[in-house]
Amino acid sequence: MSTVHAAEAPPTTPPDGAPRNRAAGLARRSWRSLTSMRTALILLFLLAVAAIPGSLLPQRNVNVEKVSQYIAAHPTAGPWLDRLALFDVFSSPWFSAIYLLLFVSLVGCVVPRLRTHLQALLRTPPDAPARLSRMPAHAGDLRHDGDPASAAQALRALLRRRRFRVAVREQADGGYTVSAEKGYLKETGNLLFHFSLLLLLFGVAFGSWYGWHGNRNVIAGPDGAFCDTLQQYDDYGLGARVSPRDLPPFCVQLDSFRASYLDNGQPLQFAGNISYTVGRSAQPREQSVSVNHPLRLPKANVYLLGHGYAPVIRYTDRFGRAQTTAALFLPEDDTLTSSGVATFPDANVDPKVGVDPNHKQQVAFWGIYLPTAPSDPSVGHSAFPAERDPRLMLTAYRGDLGMDAGIPHSVYTLDQDEISSGRLQKVGKPMMLKPGDSATLDDGTKVEFLGTRPWATIAVRYDPGEKIVLVAAGLLVLGLLISLSGRRRRVWFRVTPDGGRSVSLVEAAALPRNDYPGFQAEFERIVSEAKGRT
Amino acid sequence: MAALSDQLLVVAILGYLVAMLCYAAEYSFGARGAVARVAARAAARPRELATVGAGGSTAAGSTVGGSTPPVVAPVSPAPVSPAPVSPAGGSPGNVGRRLHGLGVAALVFTVLAALAHAGCLATRGLAAHRVPWGNMYEFVLAVTLVAAVAWLVLVVRRPKVRPLGLFVALTLVVLLGLDGMVLYTRVAPLVPALNSYWLKIHVTLAATASGILLVGFCAAVLHQIRAGYERGKRGFPFTLGVRLPVADNLERLTFRVHAFAFPIWTLAIICGAIWAESAWGRYWGWDPKETWSFIAWVVYAGYLHARATPSVKRSTATWIAVVGWVAMMVNLFGVNFVVHGLHSYAGV
Numbered sequence: 107m108s109t110v111h112a113a114e115a116p117p118t119t120p121p122d123g124a125p126r127n128r129a130a131g132l133a134r135r136s137w138r139s140l141t142s143m144r145t146a147l148i149l150l151f152l153l154a155v156a157a158i159p160g161s162l163l164p165q166r167n168v169n170v171e172k173v174s175q176y177i178a179a180h181p182t183a184g185p186w187l188d189r190l191a192l193f194d195v196f197s198s199p200w201f202s203a204i205y206l207l208l209f210v211s212l213v214g215c216v217v218p219r220l221r222t223h224l225q226a227l228l229r230t231p232p233d234a235p236a237r238l239s240r241m242p243a244h245a246g247d248l249r250h251d252g253d254p255a256s257a258a259q260a261l262r263a264l265l266r267r268r269r270f271r272v273a274v275r276e277q278a279d280g281g282y283t284v285s286a287e288k289g290y291l292k293e294t295g296n297l298l299f300h301f302s303l304l305l306l307l308f309g310v311a312f313g314s315w316y317g318w319h320g321n322r323n324v325i326a327g328p329d330g331a332f333c334d335t336l337q338q339y340d341d342y343g344l345g346a347r348v349s350p351r352d353l354p355p356f357c358v359q360l361d362s363f364r365a366s367y368l369d370n371g372q373p374l375q376f377a378g379n380i381s382y383t384v385g386r387s388a389q390p391r392e393q394s395v396s397v398n399h400p401l402r403l404p405k406a407n408v409y410l411l412g413h414g415y416a417p418v419i420r421y422t423d424r425f426g427r428a429q430t431t432a433a434l435f436l437p438e439d440d441t442l443t444s445s446g447v448a449t450f451p452d453a454n455v456d457p458k459v460g461v462d463p464n465h466k467q468q469v470a471f472w473g474i475y476l477p478t479a480p481s482d483p484s485v486g487h488s489a490f491p492a493e494r495d496p497r498l499m500l501t502a503y504r505g506d507l508g509m510d511a512g513i514p515h516s517v518y519t520l521d522q523d524e525i526s527s528g529r530l531q532k533v534g535k536p537m538m539l540k541p542g543d544s545a546t547l548d549d550g551t552k553v554e555f556l557g558t559r560p561w562a563t564i565a566v567r568y569d570p571g572e573k574i575v576l577v578a579a580g581l582l583v584l585g586l587l588i589s590l591s592g593r594r595r596r597v598w599f600r601v602t603p604d605g606g607r608s609v610s611l612v613e614a615a616a617l618p619r620n621d622y623p624g625f626q627a628e629f630e631r632i633v634s635e636a637k638g639r640t
Numbered sequence: 641m642a643a644l645s646d647q648l649l650v651v652a653i654l655g656y657l658v659a660m661l662c663y664a665a666e667y668s669f670g671a672r673g674a675v676a677r678v679a680a681r682a683a684a685r686p687r688e689l690a691t692v693g694a695g696g697s698t699a700a701g702s703t704v705g706g707s708t709p710p711v712v713a714p715v716s717p718a719p720v721s722p723a724p725v726s727p728a729g730g731s732p733g734n735v736g737r738r739l740h741g742l743g744v745a746a747l748v749f750t751v752l753a754a755l756a757h758a759g760c761l762a763t764r765g766l767a768a769h770r771v772p773w774g775n776m777y778e779f780v781l782a783v784t785l786v787a788a789v790a791w792l793v794l795v796v797r798r799p800k801v802r803p804l805g806l807f808v809a810l811t812l813v814v815l816l817g818l819d820g821m822v823l824y825t826r827v828a829p830l831v832p833a834l835n836s837y838w839l840k841i842h843v844t845l846a847a848t849a850s851g852i853l854l855v856g857f858c859a860a861v862l863h864q865i866r867a868g869y870e871r872g873k874r875g876f877p878f879t880l881g882v883r884l885p886v887a888d889n890l891e892r893l894t895f896r897v898h899a900f901a902f903p904i905w906t907l908a909i910i911c912g913a914i915w916a917e918s919a920w921g922r923y924w925g926w927d928p929k930e931t932w933s934f935i936a937w938v939v940y941a942g943y944l945h946a947r948a949t950p951s952v953k954r955s956t957a958t959w960i961a962v963v964g965w966v967a968m969m970v971n972l973f974g975v976n977f978v979v980h981g982l983h984s985y986a987g988v
C-alpha cells in the first residue's frame with residue numbers, strides 16, 4: 107500500500123534544499139519503502155529462499171561432525187561455503203539481516219496501523235458516498251411510509267440489532283444518511299497476529315540469551331553419575347547472559363536402560379531409569395525417562411537421546427595386575443555396529459621401578475562391537491541392534507598412548523600421530539571375542555571381554571524463552587483465525603423526502619472491505635428486512 | 641485386516657480413475673457447447689463487471705432489491721450449467737442431460753472411491769492398533785483422503801466448481817499411485833519417537849492442512865490456465881481453460897481455500913514444535929523437515945500478503961501459492977528421501 111503512495115507522491119526536494127533536507131528526504135523515503143507491503147513481500151520471499159541451503163548442506167548447529175566430513179570431502183568448495191557461513195545458515199549475518207529487516211519493516215508497518223485502527227474504533231462510520239449506485243451492492247426504490255426522520259430511526263434500529271456500528275446524519279435536503287460498519291475485529295486480529303510475531307521473535311531471542319544446554323554420554327551404573335557443572339559435560343552451549351555459576355545444582359545417574367526392537371530391527375521403545383538429587387537434598391529420587399517423556403527439573407529438563415553399548419574389558423598385565431574398564435563405543439549404524447577404544451594407561455608399570463617415560467608399555471584396544479554377529483562373517487556389520495549373538499573384535503596396541511601431552515583428543519579413537527610415529531604399535535592380529543572369552547597377547551598378558559553395559563546420551567536443556575514463544579504462538583493463531591475469518595463491511599442507507607408527502611425514498615448500498623463469501627446474501631437480507639420494516 | 645487395507649487402496653485408486661474419466665468425458669463432450677457459452681458470457685460481461693467484488697458464488701443472483709425485475713440474464717460464470725445456453729445444433733436438452741449425468745457419475749465415483757479410501761486407512765489403523773499415519777505411506781494416504789473429502793465438501797457447497805474435479809482426481813490418482821508403488825510399507829508399530837499423543841495432534845493437523853492445500857493448489861493451477869485462456873492464449877494447456885469457471889472466481893476460490901488451510905498449517909507447525917520440545921529437548925532445531933515446513937509456511941504467508949498488496953497482480957499472487965505447494969512437496973518427498981534428519985518415518 108505505502109509503496110503506491112510513495113510512488114504517487116514524488117518527494118520533490120526543493121531546488122535550494124540543504125543537504126540535510128535531502129538526507130532527511132532520503133531517509134523518509136527509504137523508511138517508507140522499507141515499511142511497504144511490497145518490501146515485506148520481497149523480504150518474506152528472501153527469507154524462504156535463504157533457508158533452503160540450511161536444509162541441503164550439513165549444519166553445525168545440527169551436526170558438527172557432518173560439517174567437518176563435508177569440508178574434508180570437498181577441499182575446494184568446502185572452505186568457500188564455510189566463508190559464506192553456509193554451514194551456519196541460521197546464525198549467519200545474511201540470514202539475520204533478512205529477518206531483522208523484515209521485523210523492522212513489521213514494526214514500521216504495524217505501529218502506524220495500530221494507531222489508525224484505534225482511531226477507527228473511536229470514530230463514527232464515514233458518511234455515505236455521493237453515488238450509492240456505484241457500490242458493489244446496491245438497491246434503490248425502497249419506500250418508507252413516514253417522514254425521513256422516522257425512516258432513519260427505523261433503519262438505525264435495524265442495523266444496531268445486527269450489531270453494526272451506526273451513525274445517522276441529517277442532510278441539507280431534509281433527508282438522512284445512515285452509515286454502518288461492522289467487522290472491526292478483523293483488523294484487530296490481523297494486528298494481534300503481527301504483534302505476536304514480534305513477541306515470538308523476542309521469546310526466541312530471550313531463550314538464546316538466558317538458556318543453555320549440555321550433553322553427556324553416561325554409562326548405566328553408579329560410576330556413571332555426574333553433576334551439573336560444565337566440566338562434566340561432553341559438550342555444552344551457554345547463552346550470552348549465562349555464566350557457569352548459573353547452572354542449577356543437581357546430580358543425575360542412569361540406573362538402567364532398556365531398548366526393545368521389532369524383528370526387522372525397528373526400534374520399539376527406549377527407556378531409562380534415572381535417579382537424581384536436586385540442590386543439597388541428599389535423598390535421591392527416581393524417574394523413568396523415555397523419548398517423549400523427559401525429566402523436568404526446576405530450571406532444567408533432562409532428555410534421553412542416543413544410546414549404545416559399552417563393552418567391559420579386563421586386562422591383566424605382565425606384573426599380574428588386572429584392570430577393568432567399560433569403554434563407551436559409538437554406534438555407526440541402525441543395527442548398532444559400534445566402535446571405540448579401551449585404554450589402560452597404567453598397564454605394565456613395574457611396581458619396583460615405577461613409570462619409565464622413555465619406554466612406556468601402555469596398552470589400548472581398538473574395537474568393533476557387533477551386538478548380533480551376521481551369518482556371513484565377511485559382512486562387517488551387526489545383523490540386529492539387540493544383543494542376540496554379540497562379538498567384539500579387538501586389535502591391541504602397545505606403547506605410548508600420547509595422553510600426557512595435555513592435548514585433548516577424542517576418547518573414541520586412538521591418537522593417529524602416536525601410531526604413525528611408531529610410538530604406539532599394533533600387537534598381533536585382531537581377536538574375535540564372545541562375552542566371557544579371553545585372549546592372550548604375545549607378551550603373555552591377557553585380555554577378557556566380560557560383557558557390556560548400556561549407555562545413553564543425557565541432554566540437559568534450559569530455555570526460559572519457551573513459554574514466551576508458546577504464548578506468542580497461541581496468540582498468533584488466534585489473531586490469524588480472527589483475521590482470516592473476519593468480514594469488514596459498510597452499509598449505507600440514504601433516506602430522502604418524497605416531495606412533501608409523508609413518504610420517504612430509501613436507497614441502500616454496501617461495500618465489502620475484504621473478500622469473503624456471503625456478502626451479497628447478507629445485504630439482501632438487510633434490504634428485505636428494511637423493506638418489511640420501513 | 642492389512643490385506644483388506646491393501647485391496648481397498650486398489651479399489652480407491654480405480655474409483656478415482658473412473659471418476660476422472662467421467663469428469664474428462666463431461667469435459668470433452670461439453671466442448672461443443674462451449675463456443676455458444678463463451679458468446680453468451682461475452683454478452684453478459686457488463687453485468688458481471690457490476691458484481692465484481694461481490695461474493696463469487698452468487699453471480700446469477702446479482703440483482704438486488706425486489707422492486708427491480710429479478711435476474712436480467714442468467715450469467716453463469718461456471719460453464720457446466722445443467723442446460724447450456726443453446727449449443728450449436730442438436731437438442732440442447734439432451735446434451736445438457738447427458739453432461740449432467742456424466743458429472744453426477746463422476747461425483748458418485750468420487751464418493752465411492754473416498755469411501756474405499758477411508759476404509760483403506762481405517763483397516764490399516766485396526767491392523768496396526770494405532771492411528772494410521774505413522775509412516776510416510778500412511779501419511780500420503782491421509783493427505784489424499786483429506787483432499788478428496790475437502791473436494792467433495794467444496795463441490796457440494798458450490799456445484800459450479802465441478803470442472804475442477806478432473807484435476808483433483810488426476811492429482812489424487814498420481815499421488816496414490818506413487819504412494820502404493822514407491823512408498824508402500826508393511827503394517828508395523830511406531831518407532832519410539834513417534835509414540836506419543838502428539839502424533840495424533842500434530843500429524844493429523846499436518847495431513848489436514850496438506851490435503852486442503854492440495855485442493856488449493858489445483859485451484860491455483862487452474863486459475864493460471866483459465867487466466868491464460870482469457871488473455872487469448874490457445875495452446876496447451878490453456879485450451880483446457882475453455883470449460884473452467886472464469887478466472888476471477890477461480891482466483892477467489894484459491895484464496896479462500898488457502899485462507900482456510902493456512903491457520904491449520906500454522907497450528908500443525910506449532911504442535912510439532914511442542915512435540916519436538918518433549919522428544920528432542922528443543923522446540924525448533926532447523927532439522928530439514930522443520931526447515932521446509934518453515935519455508936512452505938513463509939511462502940504461503942507471502943501468498944496471503946501478496947493478495948492483500950494492491951500493487952501485486954492477482955495472478956502473480958496465485959503463482960506464489962503454486963510455489964507454496966512445491967515447497968510442501970519438497971517437504972514430503974525431497975526431505976524424506978534426499979536429506980536425512982531426525983524426523984523418522986518407519987520403513988522409508
Ligand code: HEM
Nearest residue numbers: 141142143146211212215296299303586589941944945948
Ligand atoms: C514477519 C513477517 C510477516 C509475516 C509472516 C506476515 C504474515 C501475514 C499473513 C499470513 C497475513 C494474512 C493473514 C491476515 O490477514 O491476518 C498478513 C496480512 C497482512 N500483513 Fe503481514 N506478515 C509479515 C510482515 C508484514 C509487514 C512487514 C507488513 C507491512 C509492511 C505487513 C502487513 C500486512 C497487512 C497490511 C496485512 C493485511 C492484509 C489484508 O488487508 O488482508 N505484514 N501478514
